[in-house]
Amino acid sequence: MIDLHTHILPGVDDGAKDMEQALDMARQAAAHGVKTVAATPHFLNVTWSEIKEKTAHFQQVVRENGIALDVVVGAEIYVDPELIDLPADEIPTYNDAGRYCLIEFPMLELPPYIDQVLFSLQVKGITPIIAHPERYQAVIRNPNLAAGWIEAGCLIQMNANSILGLFGEKVKQTSKIMLQHNMVHVLASDAHSTGRRGFYLDRCVEAAQRLVAPADIEKLVSTNPALVIAGEPVEIPEVRIYRPRKRLWFFRK
Secondary structure: EEEEOOOOOOOOOOOOOOOOHHHHHHHHHHHHHOOEEEOEEEEOOOEEEHHHHHHHHHHHHHOOOOOOOEEEEEEEEEEEEEEEHHHHHOOOHHOOOOOOEEEEEEOOOOOOHHHHHHHHHHHHHOOOEEEEEHHHHHHHOHHHHHHHHHHOHHHEEEEEEHOOOOOOOOHHHHHHHHHOOOOOOEEEEEEOOOOOOOOOOOHHHHOOOOOHHHHHHHHHHHHHHHHHHOOOOOOOOOOOOOOOOOOOOOOOO
């Protein structure tokens, strides 16, 4: 499996605090069947050049410690109007290939400039991958927002722990809806530690296989992530619009 959303890089954000914890996370990832991780620290108070340097160093330390895990560079970018004017080569992309970037929205309310930012990235030749939309309140209320982003040319990344119920029942149910309506292209851990926010993609796969075909889950944890890292096109299945069941009210005379 390939994990495209991790906070494994030590001492950069709210993920691994130091090299010791980062190596523990690397061991856990490998033990749970992950072969490659993308280090995607929050793109805040750190430059793209610094992230690339720190990732290369971390990969070297991982190898020196005999851990069977490949680490590629990336970042989690918070949506901001300043991205519109940022040159393409300064925007963090997976494996520094210039094709895909991971972008995060606010949890509680979606700002009005989102569509403009997403379009500006695509004009630069970068396909936005929207991080864990199943956790956004607007998507919980209306899962078809994800369908709109897909139609606009974006990909969707879902968190493993969302399916496993870590973020509550509403997020879990939204995850189920999105999976069953072809609104997910990548499953990733969003690991921050070896604890509750650890590398549990294997458990997620088991749970997701009760919702959709195993072959489709394989695409979400292996095929599609490999294409993202390589900077190659990802096959997008046709989205099924979610139509909630209408409640039938019966009144007694």
